[in-house]
Each structure stands twice: as C-alpha cells, then as structure tokens.
Amino acid sequence: MHIIAALEGPRDGKEREDGAPFAGMIRSLTTALLCAAAIFLGDVLFRRSLLRQLQPVILSPGDQAVVDPPVQLRWEGPQRMRVLLAVSGETPRDLGVHESPLNIAGDDFPRDGGYLLEVRAPSFGDWIRASRWFQVHLPETPRPVAADHDGAPKEGKDLTRALEAARAARDRAQGRTKFLREENAALRDESERLSKQLEALYKTQEDDAQHQADLEGRLTQLAEENRALAEENGAIRLRLGGVIPCTVWGYYSYPRPNTIPVTRRILMVSDTRGQIFRAQAECEIVRRTDPTAASICYCVGNSFGG
Numbered sequence: 001m002h003i004i005a006a007l008e009g010p011r012d013g014k015e016r017e018d019g020a021p022f023a024g025m026i027r028s029l030t031t032a033l034l035c036a037a038a039i040f041l042g043d044v045l046f047r048r049s050l051l052r053q054l055q056p057v058i059l060s061p062g063d064q065a066v067v068d069p070p071v072q073l074r075w076e077g078p079q080r081m082r083v084l085l086a087v088s089g090e091t092p093r094d095l096g097v098h099e100s101p102l103n104i105a106g107d108d109f110p111r112d113g114g115y116l117l118e119v120r121a122p123s124f125g126d127w128i129r130a131s132r133w134f135q136v137h138l139p140e141t142p143r144p145v146a147a148d149h150d151g152a153p154k155e156g157k158d159l160t161r162a163l164e165a166a167r168a169a170r171d172r173a174q175g176r177t178k179f180l181r182e183e184n185a186a187l188r189d190e191s192e193r194l195s196k197q198l199e200a201l202y203k204t205q206e207d208d209a210q211h212q213a214d215l216e217g218r219l220t221q222l223a224e225e226n227r228a229l230a231e232e233n234g235a236i237r238l239r240l241g242g243v244i245p246c247t248v249w250g251y252y253s254y255p256r257p258n259t260i261p262v263t264r265r266i267l268m269v270s271d272t273r274g275q276i277f278r279a280q281a282e283c284e285i286v287r288r289t290d291p292t293a294a295s296i297c298y299c300v301g302n303s304f305g306g
Helices: 002-008 013-054 154-241 280-289
Strands: 057-060 065-067 071-076 080-087 093-099 102-104 113-120 129-136 246-253 266-268 298-302
Touching (some): 057 129, 071 129, 093 102
C-alpha cells in the first residue's frame, strides 16, 4: 500500500509524510542499480570488444626468445595486419598484409642474431601496432659426405657424423660466446663511461657546494663589517651632534674712519669688557651700538678649524 501511495502521489498530509522516505529510498536504489549495470556493460564491451579489436597483442614468438626458423607469428586482435621484419640495426622489410597465424620461412632470416617483428594496421598504423624482439638461431647446413671407397664400416661413418655435429655445435657455441663477450665489453665500456660522468658530476656538485659555502662565509663577514661600520658611523654622528659649529664671532671695524688716510680696519671679537663673542646674538648687540663697525657679524673660529 505504501508503494502504491508513493507512486500515485500523496493523498493527504499524513500519507505524504509516511510515503516520502520510502519513495526516496526506492529512487536511490533504482539509480544505483542502473549505474552499476552501465559500468558493468561498459567494462565488458571495452575489455572484450573494443580493446582487443583495436590494439593487437603478439602471442608468439615470445619476448627475447631464441627460436629456429620457420618462425610462427601469432597475434590477438585485428586479423589483417601488415607484417614488418628487421634485423637488429637495419631498416625494416615489409612482408605484406597477412592474417594470424603466419609462418615466416627461414629464407627471410639471413643470419643469426636479433630480429624485430612488428605488426601494423593497414590504416592508422602509427596508432594500432605491436612489436616483439627475439633471437634467431639458424641450423647448420649439412656438409656433403664423401663416398666410402675403402669399404669403411658403418660405425666409422656414425662416429664421423657425430664428430662433425660436435664440431658444429662447438663452433656455434664459440660464436655465441664471442657475441656475448663483445656485448659484455660494450656494456662494460658504457658502464665505465657513465661512472666517470657520474664522478665528474659529483665533483662539480662538491665544488659548487664549497664555492657556495665560501660565498656565504664571505657574505657573513661583510655583513659583520657593515654592522660594525654602521655602529661606528652612528657614534661619530652622535659626537658631531654635540659639537658647537662656531666658537668665536666677530666683525670688522675702523677705529678712526674720519682720518685721512683711513686707518686700517681691525677685527672685533670682544666687547669693551673683553668678553669674546661666543654667539652671533652677542656680537650683533655690540656691533649695532658700535659706530665704527664696517661689516656684519660672521664666524671667525669654528670647531673644525675653518
């Protein structure tokens, strides 16, 4: 009854209050189920249809595997793919468009060594592609056996074949050992070169760190010297602030200006009582009352020897 009421709509206030929480829970549960179904369906379609149809995966030969020709190439994904084969360090050779699986004959492998197999889509090959590295070991070509004119027994022929097979296996092992030795030497040289570069980098970093430490020490020393000079300058400024700029004031005077010739002028620096003018105001008071004054009051002697 509550479900029907929730679907049909509330009839009154009480039914609305009882059915609203249950209807909201039903809607939330339905939304969650639809989201889960959509996620599951998208995951299934993406993993089983879209991804495998777009991006190929090489199943054989195995990565870095050592195989004997003919080599079976098998992949999973798009069926029609362009196959390219390249000897290590050489330009890839186009083998055409084929379907999986594909057997590559021994004529396509000119020598022992590393090979790169690459499959590309006929369209959008730069986006839909896969590659695989592997090693090819070519079988020894059987040598012709000379005819037995001396009537050697069958056991001698078997021993000769076994000896030739052992020699061929030894030659292949020696060739493989030589190849691995050369590769090991190249890796050793590369490791030594990288070690030297790393040591040089460490040495440069140590030198930079030492230079930075020296600069920081010099900067600290200069900061201390600057602080000491600032303190000394402040002390000198305080001392200069307490010094009186002018210590003696005076003015020029002609004792007898009416005489002919005029008497030479004199410098008055004191009053009639012999008090030296220590301030400009004192000098001006006397100068204004002196009829023989011939100049204004000016500083005669200062604290700096001027």
